[in-house]
Amino acid sequence: MSETRTRFAPSPTGHLHIGGARTALFAWLYARHTGGKFILRIEDTDAERSTDEYTQKILQAMEWLNLDWDEGPFYQSKRLDLYREYVEKLIENGRAFWCECTSEDLERKREEALKTGGKPKYDGTCRTKGLGPGPGRVVRFASPKSGITSFEDVIKGTISVDNSELDDLIILRSDNMPTYNFTVVIDDATMNITHVIRGDDHVNNTPRQIALYEALGFRLPVFAHVPMILGSDKTRLSKRHGATSVMAYKEMGYLPEALVNYLVRLSWAHGDMEIFSMEELVQLFDLQNVGRSAAVFNPEKLLWLNHHYIKTGDVKRLARLLMPFVIEAGLDPVNDNFLEHVVEDVRERTHTLIDMIDFGDFYFRDIDAAPELKEKFLTSEMLPVFRELISGLDIIDLTDRKMTENVFSNVLEKCGIKFKQLAQPIRVALTGKTASPGIFEIISTLGTKVVPRLKNALNYMESRTAQ
RNA sequence: GGUCCCAUCGUCUAGGGGUCUAGGACGCUGGCCUCUCACGCCGGUAACAGGGGUUCGAAUCCCCUUGGGACCGCCA
Numbered sequence: 001m002s003e004t005r006t007r008f009a010p011s012p013t014g015h016l017h018i019g020g021a022r023t024a025l026f027a028w029l030y031a032r033h034t035g036g037k038f039i040l041r042i043e044d045t046d047a048e049r050s051t052d053e054y055t056q057k058i059l060q061a062m063e064w065l066n067l068d069w070d071e072g073p074f075y076q077s078k079r080l081d082l083y084r085e086y087v088e089k090l091i092e093n094g095r096a097f098w099c100e101c102t103s104e105d106l107e108r109k110r111e112e113a114l115k116t117g118g119k120p121k122y123d124g125t126c127r128t129k130g131l132g133p134g135p136g137r138v139v140r141f142a143s144p145k146s147g148i149t150s151f152e153d154v155i156k157g158t159i160s161v162d163n164s165e166l167d168d169l170i171i172l173r174s175d176n177m178p179t180y181n182f183t184v185v186i187d188d189a190t191m192n193i194t195h196v197i198r199g200d201d202h203v204n205n206t207p208r209q210i211a212l213y214e215a216l217g218f219r220l221p222v223f224a225h226v227p228m229i230l231g232s233d234k235t236r237l238s239k240r241h242g243a244t245s246v247m248a249y250k251e252m253g254y255l256p257e258a259l260v261n262y263l264v265r266l267s268w269a270h271g272d273m274e275i276f277s278m279e280e281l282v283q284l285f286d287l288q289n290v291g292r293s294a295a296v297f298n299p300e301k302l303l304w305l306n307h308h309y310i311k312t313g314d315v316k317r318l319a320r321l322l323m324p325f326v327i328e329a330g331l332d333p334v335n336d337n338f339l340e341h342v343v344e345d346v347r348e349r350t351h352t353l354i355d356m357i358d359f360g361d362f363y364f365r366d367i368d369a370a371p372e373l374k375e376k377f378l379t380s381e382m383l384p385v386f387r388e389l390i391s392g393l394d395i396i397d398l399t400d401r402k403m404t405e406n407v408f409s410n411v412l413e414k415c416g417i418k419f420k421q422l423a424q425p426i427r428v429a430l431t432g433k434t435a436s437p438g439i440f441e442i443i444s445t446l447g448t449k450v451v452p453r454l455k456n457a458l459n460y461m462e463s464r465t466a467q
Numbered sequence: 468g469g470u471c472c473c474a475u476c477g478u479c480u481a482g483g484g485g486u487c488u489a490g491g492a493c494g495c496u497g498g499c500c501u502c503u504c505a506c507g508c509c510g511g512u513a514a515c516a517g518g519g520g521u522u523c524g525a526a527u528c529c530c531c532u533u534g535g536g537a538c539c540g541c542c543a
Contacts, residue, residue: 011543046542103541110539113468120469120539138541156472165470165539173541180543204471204538227473227536234535262479265492269480272491291480294536298478301493311506349505359504423502435504 004036005194008062008069009184011043012054015245016061018297019199019229019237022263026226027197028067029264029285039191040072043184045177047077061246065256066278074191076183083178086186086216087139087171095215096171098131099140121167139172141182141212149207154224154287156200161207169208185209189218197287200225224287227267227294237297249302253325253353255313258306266295275308307351318343318353325353331364338363341445345437360437363445367432367453374460377425377434383461385415385422386429390454398447401440429457 008024010016016024031038040062044050059073076083090096101122110120127142143166150160171182178186188196203225213220231241243249249259261276268291270276270284310318319339326333333339346360357364369378392407412419427436430453436442443450 009543013543043543049542106540136541159471161471167539170541175541177541179541184543199537200472201537202543205543207471225472230536232478236536265479267479269491272481274479274492293473295480296478298493301479304493346505348507418502420502427503433503437504439502 002194004031004034005039005192006031006036006197007039007041007188007191007193008067009041009043009187009198010058011046011049012051012058013046013049014054015247016058017237017244018246018263019244021061021065021246021259022229022266023197023199023226024062024067025065025260025263026224026268026285026287026290027195028069029281030195030197030224030287031070032282033285036194037070038068039074039193040069041074041187041191042072042076043180044075044077045180045183047177050077057247064250065246065260071191074187076187079183079187080178082190083183083186084172084176087178087182090141090171090215091139093215094142096139096141097127097129097168098133098137099126099168099170100129100131100134100137101125102136122169124168127168136174138170138174140168141171141208141215143168143208143211149210151206151210151220151223153203153206154195154222155227155290156203156225156292159203159206161204163207163211166208166211171212181205181209182212185212185216185218188221189213189216193221195222195224195287197224197226200227224290226290227292229266230294230296232296232298234294234296241297242299253355254302254306255309255321255353257313258302258309261309262302262305266297267291267293275305303351310347310350310352310356313347315340315343315347318347322353322356325357326364329357329364331357331361333364338445345441345445349437359435362431362433362436367430369428369432373428373432373434374457377428378457378461378464379425380461380465382422382425383458383465385411385417386425386454386458386461388414389426390451390458393443393454394451398450399444401444404440404443425457426454429454 006027008027010020010024028038042055042058044055055073062069087096106122109123113120122140126140131137144163147163148160149163149166150158153159169181170179172178206223206225210220229237231237233241237244243252246259250256257278260278260281264276264281264285265274268285268289270289276284319336319342322339322343323333326339342360342363343356346356350356350359388411389407392411393404396403396407398404408419412422423439424434426439427434430436430439430442430446430450446453
C-alpha cells in the first residue's frame with residue numbers, strides 16, 4: 001500500500017469559509033493520521049473571479065488553523081499546458097469533440113426541456129459533426145451513454161448513477177480555458193491523490209469525473225464526500241447566518257484550536273469525547289467515523305469551546321494573542337507581565353479575546369462608575385473604612401496577596417464590618433462595575449492604580465457627606 | 468421537474484438486533500459553593516419522522532411515505 005495523499009483545493013474567489021475549513025481539516029487530519037501527505041492546490045481557472053488577494057487570505061487562514069501542507073500551493077493557472085495536452089489526447093482518442101453550439105442556443109434548449117418536463121442536458125448536437133477548432137467553439141467530453149457508474153464512497157457507501165444521466169460536459173471553454181470537472185481529474189490523477197476528500201456537493205460530479213478517469217486511463221482514487229454544514233434554518237451556510245469566514249472568527253477573538261475542535265465534531269465523533277487536542281485528533285481521526293448527514297452550525301457550542309480553551313490555555317500565549325486586540329481597542333497594554341495577570345484574572349469569566357477587553361476594560365483605562373452605582377455603594381458608612389484601607393494599602397506591596405489580605409482583615413476588625421459588606425463598594429471603586437474578578441486578584445494586578453482609585457472614591461464620599 | 472444523498476433530544480452526537488425505561492455535550496433550567504460575575508459540583512428538561520415488513524426480539528436490517536439537502540453552468 002502506497003502512501004496516503006490527500007489534498008485541499010479551494011478556489012480563490014472568496015475567503016476560506018467554515019465549510020471549506022472543515023473539509024480541509026478532514027483531509028489534513030486523514031493525511032496526518034495515516035502518515036501521508038497533504039497537498040494544497042489553488043483552483044484558479046476562473047480568471048474572472050479569482051484573485052491573488054483571496055489566495056493570500058486563504059493561505060493565511062490555513063496557517064492560522066495550523067493546517068500545514070507538504071506540497072504546493074500548486075496553481076491551476078500555471079498548469080494550462082498540461083490540461084490542453086490531455087484535451088488533445090481525448091480528442092485524438094475520439095473521446096472528446098469540438099462543439100459550436102452557442103450559450104444562447106443551449107440556454108434556450110435548457111429552458112424548453114425544463115418546461116416540457118425533460119432533462120436540461122446537452123442533446124449531442126455536435127457530437128458527430130467532426131468539427132475542428134474555431135472561434136466560439138468549445139471541447140466537450142463524449143460521456144458514456146449507457147451502463148451505470150457506481151463507486152464506493154468511504155463516507156456515503158455505494159453510489160450509482162445511470163450513465164444516461166451524464167451529459168457531454170465542456171472540458172475546454174471557448175476562451176481556451178479548461179473547466180473544473182476536467183482539471184480536477186487531471187490534477188488529482190497527476191498529483192497521485194489517493195483520497196479525494198471534499199464536500200458532498202460534489203457527489204453528483206463524481207460519476208462524470210470517473211468517466212474522465214476511465215477515458216484517460218487513470219487509476220481511480222478513493223472518494224470521501226463529507227456532509228455539508230448548514231445554517232440554523234437547515235439551508236446551506238451563508239452570510240445571512242452570521243460570520244462564515246474563518247478569519248472573521250479570528251477577528252472576533254476566537255482561538256484556532258477552538259474552531260478546529262468545533263469543526264471536527266461536525267459529522268464526526270469519537271464516542272463521548274468533546275475536547276480534542278490536535279495531537280489527539282491526528283491519532284484518533286478516521287474517515288470511518290464520519291457521519292453521512294449534514295450538520296447545523298451552532299455558534300453557542302463554538303463559544304463554549306472557545307471559553308474552554310481560554311480557561312485552560314497557556315497564559316503567556318493567551319496574553320500574546322490578546323495584545324493586538326488591546327492595541328486595536330486603543331488601550332495601553334502596559335507590558336507582557338501585566339497582560340498575563342489580566343488574562344489570569346478574567347479567563348474564567350470571558351468567552352473570547354474581545355470579551356476579555358470588554359469585561360476587563362478597567363485594567364486599561366481610567367474608570368468612572370455610573371452615578372447610580374456610586375450613590376448606592378460609595379456611601380458615607382464606607383468612608384472611614386476606605387480611609388483605613390488606603391492608609392493600610394498605601395504602604396505595602398500589593399502583589400503580595402497575603403499582606404493585602406492582612407490589611408483587609410485588620411481594617412474589617414477595626415471597623416466592625418464583614419468582608420461581604422465591603423466587597424461591592426471596593427469593586428465599584430476599583431472597576432466602576434458590580435461584576436469583576438475577585439477583589440484580591442484585581443488589587444494585585446492593578447498594583448499602583450489601586451490607591452489612586454480608592455482615593456477618588458474617597459473624595460466622592462467626602463464631597464457627598466459634606467453636602 | 469430529473470438525478471443523487473440524508474433522517475436519534477432545539478443543536479452536535481453515542482448507538483452498528485437483545486446490555487436502550489436510548490448515553491454524552493451545547494443551550495435552557497433547579498440547587499450547592501460564593502466578595503460580585505463567573506468557574507466548579509449535584510440535579511432537571513428534551514429525541515429514535517410516520518407506516519409496513521424481516522426476526523423470538525429492531526433506534527439498529529429491508530420497503531414505502533413524508534420531510535430535508537445537494538446537483539442539473541463556457542462557476543468551482
